[in-house]
Every structure is written in C-alpha cells, then in structure tokens.
Amino acid sequence: MIVITNPISIANEIDTIYSLFENGLGLLHIRKPDFSAAEMRSFLLEIKSDLREQLVLHSHHHLASAFGINRIHFSESERKKTAALFGKSAFETYKTKGFHLSTSIHRMDDFNALDNNFEYAFLSPIYPSISKENYSSKTDLFEAIKNRINYKTKLIALGGIESKNTEQTLKNGFDDVALLGTIWNSNYPIENFKLCQQIALSF
Template structure:
C-alpha cells in the first residue's frame, strides 16, 4: 500500500511516518511541492535510514542518489516535459487522469490513475468519468495501475475488486484524528484482498 505525504506540514509528521513504516507501509511518496531543496534534504534526513529504499521523490529528483533513494515520481506535467535518464537504475512512477494517458505510458513501473472517487484532501476534485468502467479498456499491462482520489477504508475492497492493482492514500490518513489507526485498518483490508 502507498501513502502520499500531506503537501503541507503535519504535527509530529516524521514520527508518524516512522510508525507507518513499522506498521507495514510499503512506499511513502514524498510530495512537498513548496519545499526548497534544503527543506527536502532536512525532511529526508529525519526519516530513519532503514526506510530510504521505501521513499519516492516527487520533486527535487536530483537529491535521490545522494539520499539513497532510487524511486522517482513524475507529475503529469513533468512526465510530458522530461526524458527518463537511466531507466534501468531507477523505479519510475507517474500520475495519469485518463485511461488513454495510462495506456500510452512506457518505462513506468506504476502510475496513479485519479480521481477514482471525490477527493478527501482537495476541495471540488471529483471524477470526470467512471474509472472502473474505463479500466475495462486497459491495454497497458506492463505498468501497474494505482487508484488515487477519495480512497478510504469503505471503498478499498471495491477498488481492488474492479481492476486496480493497488491503492494510494492521502486524505484518509492525514485528515484522520488517528492516522496510524486509520492506516492499520486500510492495510488490513488490502492484505485480506491479496490473500
């Protein structure tokens, strides 16, 4: 299961991140669009070294190598304006918002497809189409498709049963009064589905 950091700072964020990993988090996408390069370095340094291989950088990609991170995420805009350097040495992910964009991907290990449901963290961010129906026309089987947008404990099972390979959580974790408890509940549902 994937968790994306809240774009802005959260109280006790590093402690919560370490706890998420201790509870079985697979990947943490670090999405801090307003962080300077220095702030990003400081943020990464605070996360336990043993979890570096589970971190994914959304920006300041140049910091990856020196930070021991081999996972890079490209926004839709960045993907269209970038050339993937050394695709064999890194694990690449990206964001898509239509099945057509997802189907056209090359050299990406996985991609977010969103929004599946109305967003928990972004106001007025709703699905433009039924992505469960759209997934029926999936032709790209090299790239894993990850559901994003409005994913919570009540709809994870439905999401995985309708063709998504995995889910990414943001609002359901960081907007919850007990992020760890919420993560454990969601993680349990994902694990039970994969059995």
C-alpha cells in the first residue's frame, strides 16, 4: 500500500505519518512541490531514520543519499525532461547507484512505453480526485488498461481511491493503489487507510 503526502503542510502530519507506518504502510511518497530544499530537509529530519528506506522523494533528489533514502520518483514532466536532456542513460545511472525509480503517467500508451528502469508507475486520475476539484480523466482508464502490454512495471492506481472503490480497482487489473485524498482530506485517515489495506491484502 502506498500513501502520498498532502502537497502542503497540514496539522498533525508527522503524527499521522507515524500512525500510518505503525499500521503497516509500505511506502510513503514525499510530494511537496512548493518546498524549497531547506524546507524539504527540515521535513525529512522529522521522520525517524529507520523509516527512511520506506520514503520516496518526489523533488530535491539530491537530498536522497544524505538521508538514506533510496527511492525517487519522477513526475511525468520531469521524466520526459530528463530523458530529452540526458537520454534513458540518466535513469540507468540512478539504478546503478542503488536507487529504486518510479514515475507518473496519464495514458496507457505512455505506460506501455516505459523502460525497465521504473519499478512502478502511477496512472491517474482513475476516479474524480478527492483532493483536487474538477480533476478527472477524459478517458475511461478501465477500458484503457485492457491494452496493457507492459507487465515488467507495476501499475498503481491513483486518484479518488477510497475503500468503496479499492476492490473494483484491483479487479480491473491494477497491481496496487495509492492513497491521497482519503487520507489527508478526512477526519479519519488511519481508519480509511486500514479499510483500504484490508481490501488490498485480500487480493
């Protein structure tokens, strides 16, 4: 099970993060797009060092090694920009240095075209977003997934995922789900996480 942080700082965030890990969270994606390097450093310092192997850094990748983080994520735009500037060898270099890579995509064609450097990719938004107003897919991604030919990269559903649709999502061919809005836009984040986790573990 994957959880993505709220993009901005919120009350009791670190306490909630610890509770999520205590309840079996596998990976936490640190996505704070407006954080400076100094702000990101301060945020990471609040998380105990023994949990950092379960953190995935979305930005300020240069901080990863110093914090013992070996997982980094490329947004779709960053992946394309990096590939255009340095070629696919840039991702191979990260892997050679021991990093696990993930990325984001919004079309199955792009997912099928991913090379083996990426362990998994978020496909979104599967459902209307909980955390973003008026954000939904223009295409039926459940139909699109039928055209999947890439089985070396895990396909992770993101966008509007909650307990009431987790089972349907996994039955439609996704390998796992990522949670955001159902955690951070709720008064019951841990309860929601445990419900989704229970469903996912049954597959």
